[in-house]
Amino acid sequence: MSLRVELVDQSNWEEIINLTVDSSQVNFIESNACSIVESHYTDGWYPLGLYSEEVLVGFAMYGCYENDAVWLDRFMIDKRYQGQGFGHSFLVYLLEYLQTQFKIKRILLSFTPENTYARMFYERHGFFNTNEVDSKGELIFMYNCSEV
Helix, strand or coil: CCEEEEECCCCCHHHHHCCCCCHHHHHHCCCHHHHHHHHHHCCCEEEEEEEECCEEEEEEEEEEEECCEEEEEEEEECHHHCCCCHHHHHHHHHHHHHHHHCCCCEEEEEECCCCHHHHHHHHHCCCEEEEEECCCCCEEEEEECCCC
16 A cells, blocks of 8 residues: 655645545544635644545644644544555554654644544554643643654
8 A cells, every 4th residue: 555645735625625534423523624724824734635546535634843742633534445444554654754744752632532433543553641631622642753
């Protein structure tokens, strides 16, 4: 499986905003359209299309680089491609990608406490609960990067 990421631009934004999660996940993540708009009006956020070969399978957004940390603020795999290993493969890819883009020691993310699947998924990939909650009431999890 050949994975790659592409910044959202005029060539792919329409296809990216049409990606959707399963109906059981809709309340756990902002829409891709909202995320793209946010990235245009808030400095330091980078929306990405997640591609396997030439097929768009998901979306992510990272940014807010400060204090040796960066946020992986959005991460989703389209419902048509869930259950095929793309979530695992792209999370591993993004962890490495972010460490090459920034000199960081930590990667942060958050999710709603009710999203038990996200908790298990991120814990399996080395994230741990910081015991902090963000302004939206989401749990903040952290990944310690390898030595940089």
